[in-house]
Structures are given as C-alpha cells and as structure tokens.
Amino acid sequence: MKGSKLETLYRSKLTALNDEVCTLDSKVDLWHNRLAHMSGKGLGILAKHGLIPISNSETLDARCSHCLIGKQHRSSFSKGSQRKTRVLEMVYSDVCGPMTTRTLGGCSYFVTFIDDYSRKLWAYLLKTKDQVYIIFKQFHVMVERESGELLKCVRTDNGGEYIGLFDQYCKEHGIRHEQSVPKTPQHNGLAERMNRTIVEKIRCMLSHSNLPRSFWGEALCASIPVINRSPTTILEGQVPEEVWSGKKVSYKHLRVFGCRAFAHIPKDERTKLDNKSRQCVLLSFGDDKFGYKLYDPKTKKITRSRDVIFFEEQTIKDFTSNVEVENGDREIVEYEIDDDVEPPTIDNNTSSGNAPSYTPSNDENQHETGDNEQSHEEGETSIEEPQSNILPSTNLRSSNRTRVPSSKYPPHEYVLLTDNGEPTCYQEAISLDDKEEWIDAMREEMNSLNKSNTFILVD
Missing domain, CATH: 3.30.420.10 (Ribonuclease H-like superfamily/Ribonuclease H)
Known part of the structure; x- marks a missing residue:
C-alpha cells in the first residue's frame, strides 16, 4: 500500500465497501424468496452473470421449510439390484x-x-x-x-x-x-x-x-x-x-398373426367331392408336433394342423364379409346353426360370386401338383369329362321335416380360445412339460376303477 505524506500523516486512496456485502447472508435468502424460491443452482447461475448482487461462493440452505412443503419429491430410485447369476434365483x-x-x-x-x-x-x-x-x-x-x-x-x-x-x-x-x-x-x-x-x-x-x-x-x-x-x-x-x-432358437415357424391360412382337411373328415382345404385365420404358431392353431370363422371353431399354406399379406378382411370391423369393441357376427338341416355340399370356389379372382403362383401350382399326386396315393380317382356330359342343375328337393328353431349361443360356447390342445395318446401325454400332471390323472382314474371293481384282468 502506498500513500502520500501530508505533514505528519500518510494519506492513502481506498475504495469504500458497499453495504450489500455486509448483509450477504440475508441477501441470499432475500433473492431466494424474491425469485419464488428458486433453487440454489439457479441463484448461482444468476449471480455468476452479475444479474443479482450475491456471492458465487455462497450456497442456499437446502432446509427451507416452504420449499419442503411445496416442492418435496419422492426419493429417486437407484438402478435395480445386480442381475442374478442363475435361472430361478429371482x-x-x-x-x-x-x-x-x-x-x-x-x-x-x-x-x-x-x-x-x-x-x-x-x-x-x-x-x-x-x-x-x-x-x-x-x-x-x-x-x-x-x-x-x-x-x-x-x-x-x-x-x-x-x-x-x-x-x-x-x-x-x-x-x-x-x-x-x-x-x-x-x-x-x-x-x-x-x-x-x-x-x-x-x-x-x-x-x-x-x-x-x-x-x-x-x-x-x-x-x-x-x-x-x-x-x-x-x-x-x-x-x-x-x-x-441353452439351445439355439428357431424362427422359421413364425408367421404373421391373424393372416389368412388354408388348412388341409384330413381324408376321414371329407368325402370325395368335398373341399380339401378350409380357410382359417392363424392364431398361434406351435411346433412340429402340435402344429399351428387356427380359427375357422365359418364354423367358429379352433383347429390345429401341420399342413397349412399361409398368405401372410392377407387378413380375415380379405376373404370373408361376415366380420364387422369398427372402432371400439368389434364383434364377430354369429352364424345361425341349424342342427336338423344338413346343407348340400358346395364347392366354395364356384358358389361365391363375390370371391376375388386369384391366379396361383408357380409355387402354388407346384403345391397343387403335389396334392394331385397325394390324391392318387390315397386311392382317389380323378376323372375328366367333357362339358357336354355335365348334367344340368336341378332344383333341390324341399324337406318336409319339421324344423326346430336354432338357438344362438355366446361365442365362448363354440370355442375356447385359451385351450392349448390336449394330447390324444399316452406317448403325447408323457412328452409334454406337464407330463407329471397327466400321469397323476391317469393314476387317479385307475385307482377309481380298481376301487369300483369295474374290470377283471384276463390273459
């Protein structure tokens, strides 16, 4: 410090301190209140830019009761505990x-x-x-x-x-x-x-x-x-x-959910002139053993089949007009089922006037050829006749039988979609994941039969 001598005294030039510094603590709280209880971090940024007269070194007391009342949040959650090291630990x-x-x-x-x-x-x-x-x-x-x-x-x-x-x-x-x-x-x-x-x-x-x-x-x-x-x-x-x-997974069996599917009808479920395929909707993809789970919108039944041809770019809307698609809850229109009247068997390919024309691809032609070969193997005879030999259509004879009014049932009476299929023989039952439950059921049934003495073992 330097000063000029004036007689017996030294005179120095000093800058007077502002009274704001003397009330530093109160200024921090004051500006905190003025700025609607701004956070300490926000106050520090404003002070750093010289916008409010407080020191950057001062921090706001975090225990402001008004801030706790108005702004208290729940404690943050840390990341979950470390991932377990073995299956079924958690x-x-x-x-x-x-x-x-x-x-x-x-x-x-x-x-x-x-x-x-x-x-x-x-x-x-x-x-x-x-x-x-x-x-x-x-x-x-x-x-x-x-x-x-x-x-x-x-x-x-x-x-x-x-x-x-x-x-x-x-x-x-x-x-x-x-x-x-x-x-x-x-x-x-x-x-x-x-x-x-x-x-x-x-x-x-x-x-x-x-x-x-x-x-x-x-x-x-x-x-x-x-x-x-x-x-x-x-x-x-x-x-x-x-x-x-621990095994490699396969994706080859996956198909588009809800796509159009043609399921092969087994020989014992059809006559010579019946269709060999039914149009369905894919619901779930199984494995090679239980096949695909399909829904037939015409009969409202669930079927399973391994012999299926898919049209993954098409949906139920492309092959049936019996489904109303609306915004909100959409329901399937119920079919009236008359158990007393057996309808004539008609080929869907010729009876539907609204069916869109479709040209099969080369792959489909090959598949059709395969079907024809299979037909010969099954003992079916394919006979081609000239158009002139086709008999003219005749009127169907009306039935004199008294018809009983059909009753409509809720959809779940026709199909239970939660059913995952049941085994049809002992070998299938013991190959399932829940085979122990099937074995217990067999034992319970056998114990009941033994207790009732309903059979006698013979050689």
Whole structure:
C-alpha cells in the first residue's frame, strides 16, 4: 500500500465497501424468496452473470421449510439390484387387468412371470385374480422340472392375489416372497414394464389382423414366443429363450398373426367331392408336433394342423364379409346353426360370386401338383369329362321335416380360445412339460376303477 505524506500523516486512496456485502447472508435468502424460491443452482447461475448482487461462493440452505412443503419429491430410485447369476434365483410376477373386453373364453386378466437371469417370460390368461395361486403352483412345478433348478425367490406387488394361499404356499416350499412397498410399483418395475410391452404388442397385432378385441387373449399367447426370441440389451444381444434353454432358437415357424391360412382337411373328415382345404385365420404358431392353431370363422371353431399354406399379406378382411370391423369393441357376427338341416355340399370356389379372382403362383401350382399326386396315393380317382356330359342343375328337393328353431349361443360356447390342445395318446401325454400332471390323472382314474371293481384282468 502506498500513500502520500501530508505533514505528519500518510494519506492513502481506498475504495469504500458497499453495504450489500455486509448483509450477504440475508441477501441470499432475500433473492431466494424474491425469485419464488428458486433453487440454489439457479441463484448461482444468476449471480455468476452479475444479474443479482450475491456471492458465487455462497450456497442456499437446502432446509427451507416452504420449499419442503411445496416442492418435496419422492426419493429417486437407484438402478435395480445386480442381475442374478442363475435361472430361478429371482422371478418377478404381476397381474394386468381387467381388460374392457373379455376373451371368447371369458378371461379379463393375465398374469406374467419373468426370470431375472434369462429374462424369459411366461403369461397365463385368468378369468379372476384368485386363479393366480393355482397358476403359480403349476408354473412352479413346470419351471423346476424344465430347468433342473429350484425357485428361490419371487417378487410381487401387494395385490390381494399374492397374499393368503399364495404366501402360504411360498413358505411351505421354501420360496422367499418379496412384496413391494405399497403404492411403489418401481420395486416391481421389471414386471410392470413387461405388462406395458405386452399390451402394446396386443394393440398392434389386433390392428394389423383386423380381428375383434375379443381376440386379445390369442394375441397375447402369440406374442410371448416372439418376446422370448427378441434381443435384450441386458443380455448383450442374446434372446431370453436361448439363455434359458441353452439351445439355439428357431424362427422359421413364425408367421404373421391373424393372416389368412388354408388348412388341409384330413381324408376321414371329407368325402370325395368335398373341399380339401378350409380357410382359417392363424392364431398361434406351435411346433412340429402340435402344429399351428387356427380359427375357422365359418364354423367358429379352433383347429390345429401341420399342413397349412399361409398368405401372410392377407387378413380375415380379405376373404370373408361376415366380420364387422369398427372402432371400439368389434364383434364377430354369429352364424345361425341349424342342427336338423344338413346343407348340400358346395364347392366354395364356384358358389361365391363375390370371391376375388386369384391366379396361383408357380409355387402354388407346384403345391397343387403335389396334392394331385397325394390324391392318387390315397386311392382317389380323378376323372375328366367333357362339358357336354355335365348334367344340368336341378332344383333341390324341399324337406318336409319339421324344423326346430336354432338357438344362438355366446361365442365362448363354440370355442375356447385359451385351450392349448390336449394330447390324444399316452406317448403325447408323457412328452409334454406337464407330463407329471397327466400321469397323476391317469393314476387317479385307475385307482377309481380298481376301487369300483369295474374290470377283471384276463390273459
């Protein structure tokens, strides 16, 4: 410091301090209040640009009671616990529903189970939530037999379907049951997010297939194999099915849900002049053993077949006018079924005047040739006659039989879409994943017969 001497004193030039610095602490709080309780970070930015007269080094006291009252948020959730290292160490479960439209089988809910390690998904349709307990018991036995591992922990929300019998079953079998904190779905976030994924896929599939909303259950069942074959980030590009089973997965059997399909009619179900194929809609893709699950809109029945030709670019809207597609709840128009009157057999290819013309491709011509060859192998005789020998059409004779008025039934009386097919012989039954249940049923039936003495063993 330098100063000029003035007689016996030194005179220096100093700058007077502003009184604002003297009230620094109060200024921070004041500007915090003036700016509608702005955050400390915001105040620091304004001070840095010289817009408000406070020091950058000062921080706002975070314990402002008014800020706590008006702006307190829930504590953020950290990322979920580390992914498990073995299958069935942790399984997440959640129930979704009720849906505004029931399936044709009368279901309004579905329950999901997700393995944390493999991310494999299982889903089951439910009519009521209390069916979760029964489904879980079946799921428990199936996954343990399939994987060879024991189910150690299951995490659910606090829904009533997961308490009582469900919780008691877990305790009896040594399964740790973790329940999320009430009104905190983030604790079961994996299952919650999967429900959203499934519902979004169902919407897309129903929209593309032009099927009514009552088919959402079939769309659900068809989406599960696809999700289990979809690459997952947490699996570093692997697919859940492959991680779960340790085997390479196949995609060759997948087809477009709801597409037009021609299913071969077995020889014992038709006469010589009957059609050899029926037009259906694809509902789900099975394997080589049980084939494809198809819906016949004419008879409103479910069929299974391995011998199917698909037109994946077409939907039910392209080959039938008996389906009304509307915004909102769309319903299938019911057919009147008269059991007392047997209609004449007419070839669909000639009887429908509104049917669009179609030219088969080379592949289809080859397939038709194959059918002709198969017909000769089956012993059918193909006879070509000149047009002049064709008899003129005659009027159909009217029946004098008294007709009984037909009664209409709800759709689920004609078809149960939740049916996944049943084995037709012992070998099929013991080759299923739930073979133990079939064996138990056989034993129970045999015990009943033995107790009733209804038969005698003979040589």
